[in-house]
Amino acid sequence: MAAKDAKDPKESAPLRVGAAVRRRRRVLDLTLATVAERSGLSVPFLSQIENERARPSMRSLHRVADALETTTGRLLAASDAARTVRLVRAPHGGALPPTARARRLVRGQHQLQALEFTGEQDAGREFEHRNDELMYVADGAAEVEAEGRAYRLARGDTLFLSGGVRHRWRATAPDTRIIVVTVSDHIETPEA
Numbered sequence: 001m002a003a004k005d006a007k008d009p010k011e012s013a014p015l016r017v018g019a020a021v022r023r024r025r026r027v028l029d030l031t032l033a034t035v036a037e038r039s040g041l042s043v044p045f046l047s048q049i050e051n052e053r054a055r056p057s058m059r060s061l062h063r064v065a066d067a068l069e070t071t072t073g074r075l076l077a078a079s080d081a082a083r084t085v086r087l088v089r090a091p092h093g094g095a096l097p098p099t100a101r102a103r104r105l106v107r108g109q110h111q112l113q114a115l116e117f118t119g120e121q122d123a124g125r126e127f128e129h130r131n132d133e134l135m136y137v138a139d140g141a142a143e144v145e146a147e148g149r150a151y152r153l154a155r156g157d158t159l160f161l162s163g164g165v166r167h168r169w170r171a172t173a174p175d176t177r178i179i180v181v182t183v184s185d186h187i188e189t190p191e192a
Helices: 018-027 032-039 043-050 058-067 072-082
Strands: 102-104 112-118 133-139 141-146 149-154 158-161 167-171 177-183
Touching: 018 043, 018 072, 032 043, 032 058, 043 058, 058 072, 133 141, 133 149, 141 158
Parallel strands: none
Antiparallel strands: 102 112, 112 177, 133 158, 133 177, 141 149, 141 167
C-alpha cells in the first residue's frame, strides 16, 4: 500500500525547462497563446515557465510537450544541454596568431554568439543583423558608423545596436580587439 502512495521523485521534482520550451516554441513559430490553447495551460503560466519563474510538474510538462509536438524526454534533454558551462581558452600564450581576424568565443548551437575580432577590419563592409548586438572594445580603439552617425570607441567602451540597424566598423589603433556578442539568428532544438 505504501508503494502505491509513494511518488516518483521525478514526478515531484520541480523542472527547469524554460529555455528548451521557448526554443521549441520558436522553432515551430508558435505564440504563447497557441501553446496555451493546445495545452490547456494559461499564457501567464507558460510565460513563467519560459522565464524560469515557474517550474512545471511532470503532468504539466507532458501537456506542454504535446502542444509543442515533442516529448517530455526531448524537452528535458534539450534543457540539460542548455545548462552546460563551456570554457574557451585563448590560444597558447594568450595572444592570437597574427593571421587571426576573428574567433568564436562560444562554441556550439546556443542562443548567444560571441566573436573576438583582432587587427584591421574591412571598413567598407556594411552589416545588418536581425537581432541585437553588443560591441565591446577590449583593447585599442574603433570607429562605428550607424544610423548616419560616427561613434568613436576607446578601450572599455561598449556600443549596443538593436536588431535591424545597418552599421560598419573599423579598428583605428594597432592591436585592437573587439568582442561582439549577438543573439543567434538560428536556434535549433535537439530532436534526438
